[in-house]
Amino acid sequence: MGKSALITGITGQDGSYLAELLLEKGYRVHGLVRRSSSFSTGRIDHLYKDIHDNPGLLLHYGDLTDGQALTNLVMSLEPDEIYNLGAQSHVRVSFDQPVYTLMTDGVGALNVLEAARILNQKKKVRVYQASSSEMYGAVLETPQTESTPFNPQSPYACAKVYAFFQTINYRRSYGLFGCNGILFNHESPRRGETFVTRKITRAATRIKLGLQKKLFLGNLDAKRDWGYAKDYVEAMWLMLQHNEPDDFVIATGKTYSIRDFLDLVFSKLELDWQKYVEIDPRYLRPAEVDLLLGDPSKANRVLGWSSKTSVEQLASIMVDHDLELAKREEHNQSFQS
Amino acid sequence: MRAVITGITGQDGSYLTDLLLAKGYEVHGIVRRSSTLQRPRLDQQFHDESIYGKRLFLHYSDLTDTTSLRRILHRIHPDEFYHLAGQSHVGLSFEIPESTCELTAMGTLRILEILRDLSPSPRFLHASSREIFGTPTCSPQNEETPVNPNSPYGAAKAFANQLVKIYRDSMGLFGCNAICYNHESPRRAENFVTRKITIAAARIKLGLQKELVLGNIDSARDWGSAPEFVEAMWRMLQQPAPKDYILATGTTHTVSEFMEYAFQHVGLDWKSYYRHDPRFQRPIEPQNLCGNAAKALEDLGWKHKTSLRELAAMMVDHDLERLKHHS
Numbered sequence: 166m167g168k169s170a171l172i173t174g175i176t177g178q179d180g181s182y183l184a185e186l187l188l189e190k191g192y193r194v195h196g197l198v199r200r201s202s203s204f205s206t207g208r209i210d211h212l213y214k215d216i217h218d219n220p221g222l223l224l225h226y227g228d229l230t231d232g233q234a235l236t237n238l239v240m241s242l243e244p245d246e247i248y249n250l251g252a253q254s255h256v257r258v259s260f261d262q263p264v265y266t267l268m269t270d271g272v273g274a275l276n277v278l279e280a281a282r283i284l285n286q287k288k289k290v291r292v293y294q295a296s297s298s299e300m301y302g303a304v305l306e307t308p309q310t311e312s313t314p315f316n317p318q319s320p321y322a323c324a325k326v327y328a329f330f331q332t333i334n335y336r337r338s339y340g341l342f343g344c345n346g347i348l349f350n351h352e353s354p355r356r357g358e359t360f361v362t363r364k365i366t367r368a369a370t371r372i373k374l375g376l377q378k379k380l381f382l383g384n385l386d387a388k389r390d391w392g393y394a395k396d397y398v399e400a401m402w403l404m405l406q407h408n409e410p411d412d413f414v415i416a417t418g419k420t421y422s423i424r425d426f427l428d429l430v431f432s433k434l435e436l437d438w439q440k441y442v443e444i445d446p447r448y449l450r451p452a453e454v455d456l457l458l459g460d461p462s463k464a465n466r467v468l469g470w471s472s473k474t475s476v477e478q479l480a481s482i483m484v485d486h487d488l489e490l491a492k493r494e495e496h497n498q499s500f501q502s
Numbered sequence: 503m504r505a506v507i508t509g510i511t512g513q514d515g516s517y518l519t520d521l522l523l524a525k526g527y528e529v530h531g532i533v534r535r536s537s538t539l540q541r542p543r544l545d546q547q548f549h550d551e552s553i554y555g556k557r558l559f560l561h562y563s564d565l566t567d568t569t570s571l572r573r574i575l576h577r578i579h580p581d582e583f584y585h586l587a588g589q590s591h592v593g594l595s596f597e598i599p600e601s602t603c604e605l606t607a608m609g610t611l612r613i614l615e616i617l618r619d620l621s622p623s624p625r626f627l628h629a630s631s632r633e634i635f636g637t638p639t640c641s642p643q644n645e646e647t648p649v650n651p652n653s654p655y656g657a658a659k660a661f662a663n664q665l666v667k668i669y670r671d672s673m674g675l676f677g678c679n680a681i682c683y684n685h686e687s688p689r690r691a692e693n694f695v696t697r698k699i700t701i702a703a704a705r706i707k708l709g710l711q712k713e714l715v716l717g718n719i720d721s722a723r724d725w726g727s728a729p730e731f732v733e734a735m736w737r738m739l740q741q742p743a744p745k746d747y748i749l750a751t752g753t754t755h756t757v758s759e760f761m762e763y764a765f766q767h768v769g770l771d772w773k774s775y776y777r778h779d780p781r782f783q784r785p786i787e788p789q790n791l792c793g794n795a796a797k798a799l800e801d802l803g804w805k806h807k808t809s810l811r812e813l814a815a816m817m818v819d820h821d822l823e824r825l826k827h828h829s
Contacts, residue, residue, distance in 0.1 A: 177537045200598065202512045202590055202691040205538050226594055230566065231601045258535050258562050265567035357537035 174251030229273030274328035354486035383448030416459025509587030516543035565609030595655035688820035717782030750793025
């Protein structure tokens with residue numbers, strides 16, 4: 166195909182699935198990685214080849230808050246597509262780090278748009294902005310569609326709303342091909358372990374093997390529309406192949422509570438979650454989003470995309486993976502004693 | 503006693519955590535939020551129920567995030583503050599100079615400003631670096647050697663180093679600069695040359711790698727052992743008065759010598775596997791880097807103990823174990 170793409174947030178869940186997808190399609194993939202003296206590339210290590218072996222994947226050090234370095238990188242790589250997935254992505258944490266979250270998720274997105282705008286004057290580039298269902302917050306209508314007004318309830322959501330409107334602004338003012346993917350919650354075996362679904366599957370499988378005794382959670386009644394991250398990154402790519410830039414809700418169209426997810430996961434392991442789960446107020450949000458339910462009919466109709474994985478299948482995939490992980494941990498423990 | 507450590511997930515931070523926990527401290531670490539929960543150097547303590555949540559606590563923040571840093575410090579009120587965090591790769595600082603400055607220079611200023619308003623202020627240890635001397639005209643260097651950096655990393659550290667002095671002299675903060683020469687260990691990050699070499703030696707020995715590609719192998723450094731340096735940092739904060747100290751071994755070795763120690767330890771000849779690549783060469787290569795740690799010996803009773811050959815052997819053994827265990 167001969168196309169190239171730059172992915173910010175390539176070390177994250179979505180970034181790793183997207184990198185795989187684009188490499189399969191023959192893209193040259195560039196990733197932006199923050200420098201740290203600990204390795205952070207666990208999710209993409211299997212894709213990484215030594216630079217002397219002519220790899221399709223290249224990583225570059227940078228930070229969304231370092232606009233100059235980002236622009237320099239974009240101008241030297243001249244990618245055909247940019248996927249801005251990088252962010253401080255944890256809603257609960259954003260209450261403790263509101264300024265940092267805005268600088269990375271809000272101004273960081275602006276830095277990406279600015280870099281793209283400058284490149285666009287020389288060579289056409291398409292930009293995907295990772296928007297979020299959290300922007301709907303205390304939802305003003307159900308289900309949520311592309312025209313539902315936003316009502317953000319966290320510093321994370323406010324930053325994402327800013328980035329959403331800037332993307333549209335750059336589309337209208339500068340003719341930049343920029344798209345917002347309004348993705349509802351999307352999970353996988355690669356989900357970060359402090360996100361509730363993965364926290365649950367990790368805990369349940371460790372409890373099953375006697376490696377953990379309890380699972381502490383926050384609000385069990387919150388309801389979310391959960392999809393499979395691997396299906397969702399396909400939608401991101403489709404948006405940038407479309408003949409015109411637009412914004413799309415990506416969701417399953419169904420909603421479940423945390424309790425429902427606990428039922429699915431623990432029953433698969435033949436355990437009763439009520440025996441192991443305790444509430445810890447530390448995990449409650451200062452302002453909660455009680456329900457999210459997306460309407461993906463525009464994406465179905467215009468992009469031909471639809472979610473392929475039910476929440477039952479999703480829970481199964483994650484439990485199977487984490488059971489393997491727990492077995493390995495159990496083996497390592499016995500090896501050390 | 504209560505201590506805060508920035509850079510707790512790094513090499514030095516993890517050894518300092520071991521040291522302070524062993525001395526009965528309550529340790530608080532500042533960590534950046536990431537969706538990858540990889541903190542391999544702290545894994546053991548983090549998963550130990552008798553330690554984490556009881557004597558070791560981690561808090562989300564960032565050197566650029568003043569509001570959350572201030573909130574954390576006002577809540578904890580530490581007795582000691584070890585500031586080890588920053589963008590720590592010199593070669594990389596030529597590619598990302600602005601972030602390096604923002605984190606290493608401005609980050610230190612932000613912390614000093616917050617500590618200044620705490621009552622009482624904690625004792626403060628800043629991880630400074632011999633990079634502040636750049637290419638010094640005299641060798642070895644001591645605490646009075648003029649500051650003359652030749653890398654963006656060095657310039658950022660020089661700024662931070664000088665600020666610590668100013669806050670000490672004009673605002674009465676108990677602040678110390680630990681002017682560290684290179685210090686290595688089995689926990690050193692893989693893209694620092696010593697660890698890159700020991701991993702290569704181990705992988706080549708096990709048939710997992712064919713060659714080792716490096717930049718300038720005549721480059722010379724004063725290499726010490728990280729756990730020993732961290733012990734010195736702690737001693738600096740136990741003194742009656744705050745001072746700056748050079749931490750070094752006082753002898754230099756070239757990269758090729760280190761390669762020889764590492765490869766010899768597994769019975770290989772490095773010359774058969776090494777290949778040069780100019781990509782790994784620095785724009786400016788510092789010369790004559792050798793530290794005089796006499797003041798640390800006199801005041802702190804501290805002297806380095808591990809020779810470079812022993813250090814190389816330790817690191818190679820660790821990497822061999824790790825690779826065998828994983829296969």
